[in-house]
Amino acid sequence: MLSKETRRGYWCECWTQDLGESERPTLRASFDAYSAPQADRWVAVALRTISPALDSGASDDAWAWLYQGRIATRQALLRRQPCRV
Secondary structure, three states: OOOOOOOOOOOEEEHHHHHOOOOEEEEEEEEOOOHHHHHHHHHHHHHHHHHHHHOOOHHHHHHHHHHHHHHHHHHHOOOOOOOOO
8 A cells, every 4th residue: 555645855866878889878776865965875885886987087077076076966965956966
């Protein structure tokens, strides 16, 4: 039986796509987070996990987000705004 309560949270997805190929994006993982900090941590772990497979430019961008851009992402999540990394 479905509950009539609406549970608030954050739906996180990790997609990859090789821009040099004509392939479609591939869903690698997803996660149902209960809070903005939990969603932020999941994204950081997912990004650290896939970063070794990225080309050097994309890897540099990933680590720049981990060290600098992550604050803006967490603030957006706390304001309940969708965001993309």
